[in-house]
Amino acid sequence: MRTGRGSLFGEFLDTTNHWDKLIALVGAIMGLYLSLEVAASVTENGINGLILASLGATAVLLFAAPHAALSQPWNVLGGHGVAAIVGILARDLLPHPLLAAAVAVGLAVWLMHYLRCLHPPGGATALYAVVGGDSVEALGPWFLLHPVLSSVGVMLVVAVIINYPFPWRRYPASLTPPPESPAQPPLAALEQAGLGRADLEHAMREMNLYLDLTKDDLARLYLLARRHHHHPDPITPDAIRPGTCFSNGKGDADWAVRRVLESDTGSVAYLNLAGPGAPHTGRTTLEEFLDWAHHQLPSGDGPDT
Structure with a gap:
C-alpha cells in the first residue's frame, strides 16, 4: 500500500x-x-x-x-x-x-x-x-x-x-569493489550534470539534515533517478546504422558502449568499446540489440578505440 x-x-x-x-x-x-x-x-x-x-x-x-x-x-x-x-x-x-x-x-x-x-x-x-x-x-x-x-x-x-x-x-x-567500467565517479558525473559536492552539502544544510548515505551514494541516486526520469524514446531499427554508437545506460561495472559495424536484415555486428571485456566484437539479432540499447550517443561521444 x-x-x-x-x-x-x-x-x-x-x-x-x-x-x-x-x-x-x-x-x-x-x-x-x-x-x-x-x-x-x-x-x-x-x-x-x-x-x-x-x-x-x-x-x-x-x-x-x-x-x-x-x-x-x-x-x-x-x-x-x-x-x-x-x-x-x-x-x-x-x-x-x-x-x-x-x-x-x-x-x-x-x-x-x-x-x-x-x-x-x-x-x-x-x-x-x-x-x-x-x-x-x-x-x-x-x-x-x-x-x-x-x-x-x-x-x-x-x-x-x-x-x-x-x-x-x-x-x-x-x-565494495570499485566500478570496473571507465564511467566517471558519481561526484564527477554529477558535476558534469551541473551539480557538485558543494551543492549537495548546501542542500543538506538547508534541510538541517543527517542523511544516512555517503556523498557518492547520494550522487549515484540522483543520477540514476534522473536517467530514469529522462528515459529516451525507444530506438527504432532505422537508427541502427554502421558507425553509430549506443549505450546500455546502466551504471558502474555494467555500463557499456557499442559501435555498430554492420547492420542487415535481422542481424547487427558491433564493436564493444567500453564495458566488461572491452574491446571485443560480437554479433546479435536486431531485436536483441534494440532491447540492449538504452540511448544513442552523439557523434564523437563514444570512447576512443
Whole structure:
C-alpha cells in the first residue's frame, strides 16, 4: 500500500531483494548470538536486558543496512565507546540515577555528532552504564573494554565475514569493489550534470539534515533517478546504422558502449568499446540489440578505440 507523508505507517523505500533479507537474517542470528556469549561472560548472573537492546539494535544496522553511514566501523566502535565512557562518568558524578541516565544519553548523542560516530544503539549502552546494576558498577572503567567493545568487536568481525562473499553488500562499505567500467565517479558525473559536492552539502544544510548515505551514494541516486526520469524514446531499427554508437545506460561495472559495424536484415555486428571485456566484437539479432540499447550517443561521444 502506498502511503502519504503523514501516514500512520510511515514512508520509506525498501528495494532490497529476498536474498538480501535472508543474508540479514542469518547474519543477525550469528552475530548477535556470538556477541551475547561474550557479553554474558562478564558476570555469573548473565547480562542485563539493556545490553541485549544495545547489541540487538547494532545487529539490525550491521546486517540489514551494512552500507549505511551509521553502520560503519567507526560509528559502531566510536558510538558504543563514547556512550560507555559518558555513562560511567554520569553514574559516578550524579547521585540521582534517573537524571544520570538522561544526562548520559544526551551527552552521548551530542558527542557522537561532533566525533562523527553517530550510532543509535549507543543510547542503550549509555543507559546500561548507569542503571546496569552492581555487576556493571563493580567493573568500573573496565566496563568499556568488556563487555562493550569486546562484544561489539565480535559482531563487527561476523559482519565482515558474512557480507564479504556478496560484493554488493561487503562490509565495511570501503571493501565494495570499485566500478570496473571507465564511467566517471558519481561526484564527477554529477558535476558534469551541473551539480557538485558543494551543492549537495548546501542542500543538506538547508534541510538541517543527517542523511544516512555517503556523498557518492547520494550522487549515484540522483543520477540514476534522473536517467530514469529522462528515459529516451525507444530506438527504432532505422537508427541502427554502421558507425553509430549506443549505450546500455546502466551504471558502474555494467555500463557499456557499442559501435555498430554492420547492420542487415535481422542481424547487427558491433564493436564493444567500453564495458566488461572491452574491446571485443560480437554479433546479435536486431531485436536483441534494440532491447540492449538504452540511448544513442552523439557523434564523437563514444570512447576512443
